[in-house]
Amino acid sequence: MSAYRELEGRFRRMAALGEAAGMLHWDMSVLMPPGGVPARTEQLTALKLTTHEMKTAPDLADLLDAAAEEILEGPWQIANLAEMRRSWVHANAVDAGLVEAMTRAGSACEMVWREARPENDYARVLPYLKEVLNLSRQAASAKAAALGCSAYEALLDQYEAGGRTERIDALFADLADFLPDFLETALSKQVARGEAVKPAGPFDTNIQRDLGRKLMGVLGFDFDAGRLDVSLHPFCGGVPGDIRITTRYTEDDFTQSLMGVLHETGHALYEMGLPEDWHYQPVGSARGMALHESQSLLIEMQACRSREYLEFAAPLMRDAFGGSGPEWEVENLYRLYTHVERSFIRVDADEVTYPAHVILRYRLERALIGGDLALAELPGAWNDGMEELLGVRPPDDRLGCLQDIHWYDGAWGYFPTYTMGAMAAAQLFAAAKAAHPDIPERISRGDFTPLVGWMRKNLHAKGSSASTDELLETATGKPLGTDDFKAHLQARYG
Amino acid sequence: MSAYRELEGRFRRMAALGEAAGMLHWDMSVLMPPGGVPARTEQLTALKLTTHEMKTAPDLADLLDAAAEEILEGPWQIANLAEMRRSWVHANAVDAGLVEAMTRAGSACEMVWREARPENDYARVLPYLKEVLNLSRQAASAKAAALGCSAYEALLDQYEAGGRTERIDALFADLADFLPDFLETALSKQVARGEAVKPAGPFDTNIQRDLGRKLMGVLGFDFDAGRLDVSLHPFCGGVPGDIRITTRYTEDDFTQSLMGVLHETGHALYEMGLPEDWHYQPVGSARGMALHESQSLLIEMQACRSREYLEFAAPLMRDAFGGSGPEWEVENLYRLYTHVERSFIRVDADEVTYPAHVILRYRLERALIGGDLALAELPGAWNDGMEELLGVRPPDDRLGCLQDIHWYDGAWGYFPTYTMGAMAAAQLFAAAKAAHPDIPERISRGDFTPLVGWMRKNLHAKGSSASTDELLETATGKPLGTDDFKAHLQARYG
Numbered sequence: 001m002s003a004y005r006e007l008e009g010r011f012r013r014m015a016a017l018g019e020a021a022g023m024l025h026w027d028m029s030v031l032m033p034p035g036g037v038p039a040r041t042e043q044l045t046a047l048k049l050t051t052h053e054m055k056t057a058p059d060l061a062d063l064l065d066a067a068a069e070e071i072l073e074g075p076w077q078i079a080n081l082a083e084m085r086r087s088w089v090h091a092n093a094v095d096a097g098l099v100e101a102m103t104r105a106g107s108a109c110e111m112v113w114r115e116a117r118p119e120n121d122y123a124r125v126l127p128y129l130k131e132v133l134n135l136s137r138q139a140a141s142a143k144a145a146a147l148g149c150s151a152y153e154a155l156l157d158q159y160e161a162g163g164r165t166e167r168i169d170a171l172f173a174d175l176a177d178f179l180p181d182f183l184e185t186a187l188s189k190q191v192a193r194g195e196a197v198k199p200a201g202p203f204d205t206n207i208q209r210d211l212g213r214k215l216m217g218v219l220g221f222d223f224d225a226g227r228l229d230v231s232l233h234p235f236c237g238g239v240p241g242d243i244r245i246t247t248r249y250t251e252d253d254f255t256q257s258l259m260g261v262l263h264e265t266g267h268a269l270y271e272m273g274l275p276e277d278w279h280y281q282p283v284g285s286a287r288g289m290a291l292h293e294s295q296s297l298l299i300e301m302q303a304c305r306s307r308e309y310l311e312f313a314a315p316l317m318r319d320a321f322g323g324s325g326p327e328w329e330v331e332n333l334y335r336l337y338t339h340v341e342r343s344f345i346r347v348d349a350d351e352v353t354y355p356a357h358v359i360l361r362y363r364l365e366r367a368l369i370g371g372d373l374a375l376a377e378l379p380g381a382w383n384d385g386m387e388e389l390l391g392v393r394p395p396d397d398r399l400g401c402l403q404d405i406h407w408y409d410g411a412w413g414y415f416p417t418y419t420m421g422a423m424a425a426a427q428l429f430a431a432a433k434a435a436h437p438d439i440p441e442r443i444s445r446g447d448f449t450p451l452v453g454w455m456r457k458n459l460h461a462k463g464s465s466a467s468t469d470e471l472l473e474t475a476t477g478k479p480l481g482t483d484d485f486k487a488h489l490q491a492r493y494g
Numbered sequence: 495m496s497a498y499r500e501l502e503g504r505f506r507r508m509a510a511l512g513e514a515a516g517m518l519h520w521d522m523s524v525l526m527p528p529g530g531v532p533a534r535t536e537q538l539t540a541l542k543l544t545t546h547e548m549k550t551a552p553d554l555a556d557l558l559d560a561a562a563e564e565i566l567e568g569p570w571q572i573a574n575l576a577e578m579r580r581s582w583v584h585a586n587a588v589d590a591g592l593v594e595a596m597t598r599a600g601s602a603c604e605m606v607w608r609e610a611r612p613e614n615d616y617a618r619v620l621p622y623l624k625e626v627l628n629l630s631r632q633a634a635s636a637k638a639a640a641l642g643c644s645a646y647e648a649l650l651d652q653y654e655a656g657g658r659t660e661r662i663d664a665l666f667a668d669l670a671d672f673l674p675d676f677l678e679t680a681l682s683k684q685v686a687r688g689e690a691v692k693p694a695g696p697f698d699t700n701i702q703r704d705l706g707r708k709l710m711g712v713l714g715f716d717f718d719a720g721r722l723d724v725s726l727h728p729f730c731g732g733v734p735g736d737i738r739i740t741t742r743y744t745e746d747d748f749t750q751s752l753m754g755v756l757h758e759t760g761h762a763l764y765e766m767g768l769p770e771d772w773h774y775q776p777v778g779s780a781r782g783m784a785l786h787e788s789q790s791l792l793i794e795m796q797a798c799r800s801r802e803y804l805e806f807a808a809p810l811m812r813d814a815f816g817g818s819g820p821e822w823e824v825e826n827l828y829r830l831y832t833h834v835e836r837s838f839i840r841v842d843a844d845e846v847t848y849p850a851h852v853i854l855r856y857r858l859e860r861a862l863i864g865g866d867l868a869l870a871e872l873p874g875a876w877n878d879g880m881e882e883l884l885g886v887r888p889p890d891d892r893l894g895c896l897q898d899i900h901w902y903d904g905a906w907g908y909f910p911t912y913t914m915g916a917m918a919a920a921q922l923f924a925a926a927k928a929a930h931p932d933i934p935e936r937i938s939r940g941d942f943t944p945l946v947g948w949m950r951k952n953l954h955a956k957g958s959s960a961s962t963d964e965l966l967e968t969a970t971g972k973p974l975g976t977d978d979f980k981a982h983l984q985a986r987y988g
Contacts, residue, residue: 013540013543016536016539016540016541017537017540019533019537020514020515020537023518023521023537023683024514024518027517031721032735032736033720034718035718035719035720036719036733037735038735039513039734039773040736042506042510042513042774043510043514043517044514045512045515046506046507046510049507052542105765120985139946188535220531222528223527224528225527227525227527228530231594238530239530240533241529241532241533242527242529242533242534245790279533280536390815397556460752481965
């Protein structure tokens with residue numbers, strides 16, 4: 001057997017074990033009783049260690065070297081081998097002791113953070129966060145040496161393969177230049193057209209669920225190959241063939257859950273459309289977090305907050321909740337779903353202000369990883385940054401640097417992918433509409449086949465067979481840029 | 495590190511991976527969408543192969559030999575090492591090719607059986623069953639050589655460690671001698687006291703579920719450490735700390751589901767009471783299928799079909815379903831739940847006729863494995879046996895040799911454990927009542943603490959630290975026997 005084939009067998013096994021762990025994570029978030037925690041931890045640890053041992057087995061390195069000398073069958077195998085190598089580098093650059101210390105420090109810090117946040121007590125979590133940052137910096141250095149990039153880029157590479165700060169700096173600088181004035185314009189326009197009125201609840205959660213399921217079906221979500229459930233933090237889990245998204249319901253507002261469902265359905269469609277033949281190989285995975293987020297934002301933001309979509313969905317909402325009156329009219333709902341506001345919390349932010357939240361975090365985490373900012377100075381730097389980028393100053397750390405779990409949990413280098421995803425969403429939507437100019441009109445009739453079909457062919461089915469920029473270039477004619485995103489904001493809010 | 499400690503680490507990992515597979519099986523039976531089958535198969539295969547490779551690793555044999563030379567700390571470690579060895583023998587006696595062929599043949603045969611059964615077409619499934627039996631006989635011979643027992647005993651050992659046909663023959667001969675006349679007596683008595691009346695439905699399934707949960711709680715089932723769900727075939731799954739039982743509901747009869755829930759709760763209580771310190775070690779597992787079945791039958795048959803239990807439960811049933819009238823009275827319900835009848839289907843059989851079903855299967859599978867009966871002759875031999883043991887002749891194979899999945903799925907050697915379990919249940923219940931004579935009266939008040947407490951201390955907490963007979967001897971003063979079972983039948987039906 002060729003070394004490459006042997007590698008395929010090993011990575012297939014690792015992928016299947018990883019998927020088993022994924023399903024167990026889903027179960028833990030959705031329905032596991034509290035008494036299951038110790039056993040589940042034991043199961044997940046066993047799976048993680050087993051996969052780690054497979055990935056750090058000495059002969060795997062030999063196989064990778066041997067496969068590099070073999071003649072492979074076409075570009076998919078070549079791309080697959082490159083992804084195997086990348087995965088190998090991430091697993092082997094950091095020794096087992098450091099990995100374990102990071103897991104332990106991340107868990108401990110996250111636990112303290114869960115209490116420190118509501119108590120607005122940054123000082124309490126600070127020593128734990130210091131430990132997490134310290135270990136992350138060690139891992140970053142080790143990986144940077146192996147990958148031939150900067151420490152920050154080595155962290156970013158875990159979520160966005162080949163991501164480079166030079167590119168991101170340029171993209172974000174462009175947005176940071178454009179957005180402040182644009183936000184003023186959008187806010188003035190919003191004042192001029194008058195406030196939207198929120199439909200009043202209570203909204204039965206079973207009806208919310210049924211409406212969500214119906215709208216998922218409209219998007220092409222196949223309930224024979226997936227589920228919708230409830231969890232505290234909505235997410236998209238499961239595996240191709242069995243994609244499981246979650247949401248949570250509140251009786252006084254159906255929009256929150258519904259928009260969440262549409263967002264996660266975007267993620268789900270990407271997973272459902274990955275190349276089946278490469279399901280258990282690295283090249284068969286979604287390309288990275290930027291493009292993954294592009295698919296959720298494509299559905300939630302680009303498509304489902306459009307006036308066309310609301311022309312289709314508003315009658316269904318009215319029917320579901322027995323709503324009538326002006327607050328249920330398309331125009332009002334459209335204003336509601338495109339409301340812009342300077343706010344402190346990222347996850348509640350709208351399309352126009354969201355990039356400022358991300359740019360702030362990106363700047364801060366680069367400075368922290370680079371050693372240019374001390375954690376003790378983080379709250380002040382955060383608040384200064386908010387003032388500079390968004391014109392508001394958080395009154396406390398709960399609304400400031402304590403709000404996101406990412407750093408406390410050890411996920412450094414993740415934040416930029418949100419806004420890269422927003423830009424990619426606009427770019428892909430524009431390209432899809434250029435190819436199928438009837439997409440908006442079809443959406444207004446609840447027909448997503450041209451949009452989702454184009455996306456499947458031009459993105460989903462390509463897995464990780466090329467880089468993010470290459471995939472975008474093939475699909476849209478250009479690498480990731482800000483033009484379509486700015487044009488989208490102009491059209492909707494300008 | 496000592497060889498024994500190293501073995502503990504390896505078996506801990508294997509146990510955790512096995513538990514992961516168990517949870518994924520639960521998910522597959524309870525809520526997985528149909529599209530999940532291929533990925534789930536891949537996950538379970540990866541887990542199975544990984545564990546198999548760990549168990550057949552050449553140095554594991556060396557470790558077992560080395561540990562046998564070490565001075566171990568007390569009887570639990572000694573018993574644990576013995577269980578490790580037994581587990582090793584089962585995994586290593588049969589080569590990987592045969593294991594794979596068995597899995598494949600069992601799946602293929604089971605699939606054909608699912609269609610052949612409703613169509614009453616034994617001839618159609620016969621070639622598949624031949625293949626399964628042929629491979630099972632090969633595996634049995636290989637394991638018999640390694641274990642030093644007969645081929646049939648080697649199969650039995652997979653479910654009931656150390657089970658010997660000489661013992662079972664004697665026990666079953668005693669029952670086969672006692673039961674036919676006793677059945678006549680029971681049936682006459684039943685005629686004399688008049689037919690029970692079945693409460694009429696429909697019975698709302700949500701109310702059935704709530705009543706089931708309430709009665710599980712009464713038994714001591716902890717919903718912070720377990721769940722009740724719905725599946726096509728009821729079972730007890732999950733892991734200690736997260737035990738998951740299932741049932742299925744039909745609107746015209748609440749008894750079927752309720753008795754199923756009580757039965758599975760008996761299994762669950764055993765798992766919940768296993769020694770926590772040994773959770774991931776072989777010695778920490780339930781002793782075997784006979785004792786496992788004893789715990790489900792203890793709860794369902796011994797305790798919850800008693801008049802005392804119905805004194806407690808009947809008012810709850812009436813309240814739940816708004817029932818009134820003579821059919822809801824304790825005496826009628828008691829007659830209903832202790833109804834005796836000659837019937838063709840094992841899973842629907844009562845306590846008095848059930849052993850005949852098992853004895854028949856035990857005789858037939860021994861003859862088939864021993865080569866003394868050809869599969870082509872099975873239908874006739876089955877029907878002759880039913881006539882001899884129970885006095886009824888199945889009109890077709892659907893009601894005869896096609897009814898049970900076991901053989902078609904490759905589970906040879908399992909059947910005797912059902913009746914061994916029934917005997918053990920009676921023996922353990924008698925011993926518990928001897929120790930706590932107030933048990934029946936406490937049950938009539940819905941208080942299971944003395945019964946479950948005794949069972950936990952004398953059985954559950956002992957895991958696999960001794961053999962089935964040793965555990966019974968310590969708990970009840972004697973090895974497995976028929977006396978208490980016959981006395982129980984006499985008291986209830988004689």
